[in-house]
Structures are given as structure tokens and as C-alpha cells.
Amino acid sequence: MEDLKRLCIHTATTKPWSVEIALANYARAGVAGITLWRDALEGRDPAAVGRLARDSGLQVISLCRGGFFPSPDGDARRRAIEDNLAAIGEAEALGAPLIVLVPGSDPGQSLEDSRDQIAEGISAVAGRARDAGVQLAIEPLHPMYADAKSAVNTMKSANDMCRDLNLDNVGVAVDVYHIWWDPEAFAEIERCGASGRLLAFHVCDWRSPTEHFLLDRGLPGEGCIEVPRFRKAVEKAGFQGFIEVEVFSTRHWSSDQTRYLEKIIRAYREFV
């Protein structure tokens, strides 16, 4: 399945499946890569899961997710850093070369404070990540998550933070869901690629109407995002890595997951 050799699926996309079932089914379908969510690793030895993935013929693309650094409470910020160091340990054991960072935000303080604390948090863990051979990708999240999930809401904001941090293992994860509306997105994708910091590319679609803030994403083709245009843009910017299907959808999760995996592959072939 030559045409699936850059397809990666997130365990969260087929959330009803355990990681073992997901690995077996992805491999059988010819999917080439997997991104592990930390909840899929619970109660398991990450090193063993990594071996199982590779033995199944799948490449481990990234671990989702670190981040969530900001808080007005210093103890909470220290705990967040500890948790990110733990994630780096898991990524190392798993053999994942990348951790996706959901930056975090806090409704009890200004966005500027949250952004400062994100930068501080990344600085505090980047050295350990480098020692572990792990890159960190800041994922700008849609502005509808600015209150609690991310104070970094545009490609420009993520690029600016990378420039200011100036760390060789810190870059950006581009997810079409979060940036598709932004008139500056294409220029900032180009800038991101030119700086060598475009580390990951996530696809899904924006359903119109969308009925839930978190769990109503669509597969590519089910919404209004020009996914192929974004794929061309990241590739023009030099990205040649995996294309990761990351869909949170109670609608899809409640369907037969084997059929759903077929739909994912069809969507990847036709609409990415």
C-alpha cells in the first residue's frame, strides 16, 4: 500500500480501541505510522508498546501530549513541568521522536502571562528532551480554546515563540483544524518551514455546523477546510513527514471502528 506510506493515525482517532487492537488493525490496513496518546499507554510499559508497534511494522510518529504549562499557581506550574519530564521519559522509552505540546492557558490570568509561562515551561524541559533525542512541537490551538487549553492560537504566535526560545529541538505542529480560518496561515507555514521548525502535520475537518467544542471533528472531506491546499503548503515549506489523522468525534467513536478505519483511509486517499 504504497499510497499509505505517509499515513499516521492517532490512537485518539479510534478511541474505543485499545492500543493493542489499534496497532493490529492499523498494520493490517497498511497504515504506516501511529501517534500514541498518553491515555492509550496507561497501565502499560511504553517500551513494550514501542516494540509492539515496530514489530507490527508501524513507525511511532509522536506522543500526544505534553504542555499545559500555565497557571497562576507556582506549585501547579512545577507539577506541569514534572509531568512534561515524565512524558519525555515515556517518549524515550516508546521510541517516539516527538512530543506534541498543547500549550495550555488559564482563565484566571492574562494571555501574556500564560504565554510567558508556556515559554518558561518549554525552556525548563527542552534540555532533558534533547538528551532523550526528543523534539517538542508547540501546537497552536484554535482561538476557541484560548481560555483554558492554549494561549498560543495562531501559527504566527507559535513561530514567534520558537524564534524567541531559539532551541534546536523545539518547533511547531500544524493542525488544519486550528489554523484554517487564518489569513496569515499560509505565509506563517512558509516561515515555519524556512526556519526548519515544521515538525508535524495533523489533518481532520471542520464540520459546518460544528456542534461540540471538542468532540465534533470531521474526517477530511466532511467539512469546509481546504485540506489538500494545506498539505501542498506544508510540503512546499519542506515538510516530508507523516500526515496524521487526528479526529475526536463521538459520532465516529460510536460507529463500528473497523468500518470507520476504512473510512479514514478513504478520506486520506480522496481528501488530503
Place this chain on the structure above:
Amino acid sequence: MEDLKRLCIHTATTKPWSVEIALANYARAGVAGITLWRDALEGRDPAAVGRLARDSGLQVISLCRGGFFPSPDGDARRRAIEDNLAAIGEAEALGAPLIVLVPGSDPGQSLEDSRDQIAEGISAVAGRARDAGVQLAIEPLHPMYADAKSAVNTMKSANDMCRDLNLDNVGVAVDVYHIWWDPEAFAEIERCGASGRLLAFHVCDWRSPTEHFLLDRGLPGEGCIEVPRFRKAVEKAGFQGFIEVEVFSTRHWSSDQTRYLEKIIRAYREFV
């Protein structure tokens, strides 16, 4: 009630009230301005409503809303223009000096096409508005509405469109709900004021968590937006007009509206 002399309330904020009841209660409470939503005018003579407002001691601040220009269908675009011309007639009769434009978007075409059609639509009606003594304010809407309500999602995008249109009666409505997350918002508010195009200022708050895409806004103080900081920014940019409380909230609408009006006034005094 000297301190309420710049307070305007949108009829949609107290949606359960008819426009007549709203006018009587706003006036009794010392509210100085009212923005009329077109649904509040249904079945009424706008000129009579305008007289009633003025006789009650209220200033008519604006009419909400025109816009919704884009569509892949040319007939639909022509109908949108007709509807905006009708709104201009209503504003003139009402004595409203301003119409707020929700630009519109369409999930069936690119955002660039929608933006082009917004600019074309505004160009097509601006002359009639000028003749009627009516200004048009482009309201950038939060990016979570980019699929169907607005392809203009940042202050920068609205400012750029105004610059390109270069029409003396077309400017921008600043609503904190839509732009609070944007790192460029303050710089673009300054730019907007400097160009003489900052025509309206709407306040409410972003509840955390927010549970509905449209109808879960908070009063100032009920969420995480730094409303006073935005008020200072628009005033520093030269804006001295009314401060309009525009809150869509099934939670507030289902409460006693007289008590709710007291809450609105308290929120205005304490958190704006």
C-alpha cells in the same frame, strides 16, 4: 445616572422583552442608548420605534445587523444585497446612524472568495447608506464562526478590508468576544482608531468553559476577557461613543429580566 450616560444595551441582550418593554425598562433604569436588532422591529414601523425610543429619552445607537454577503450562488448574493438595502432603509427610518455588518461566510467556497464577496457586497450598498446618513461597521467575528457567519475573523482582517474599500462611511465594530484572544488585537485597535474607522464597541464576556457556540456569553465579569483593558484601548484610540452590552445567553434569558437588567448595569459599572 451620570455614570450610565455611555451605556447602550442591545435588544438581543434582553431578548424575552418586546422592544416596547425594553425601551420602557432601559429608560427607567437610566440606560442612555439602545441598539435595535431587526427581529425586534418585526411587524412595527421603524420610524415609530425610533420616535418612541427618543421620546423615552434613549439614543438609538445602531441597527443589528446587515451583512451575510457571501454565497457561491449569484442569486443569493443579489438577495443579500437587497436585504442590506432594506436594512439601510430601516436604519434611516429608525434614525440609527450605524448598521453593524456580520460579514458572512460560506462553507462551500474558500474564505478568500467569501472575503471578496463581502467587499463587493459592501461596495454595492455603501452609496445608498451614505445617502441615508448611515455608517456601516464590519464586525470581525471569532474564528469559530469562520465556516458560516464571518470570513473576517480578526481586527487586522477588518482593518485591511476597510483600507482596501476606502469608503468614508465604512468602518469596524470592535466586540471583545470576538477578538480578546488575538495577540495583535491591541495594535489593530490603535490602527483602527488612527484611521478614524473605530465605529462601535461591544462588550460581554467569555465564560470558561463555554458550552454553546452562540448562546452562552457572559456579562462582563463572568468570564476571562480583560474588558476594562479593551475599553481603555478603544478610548486611547479615540473612541468616545457608547459602550454596548451585547450578550446572547439562554441562561440569562431564562431568568427574571428585570433582575437581569440590574445585573447588566452592575456589570457595566464594575467590570467594564
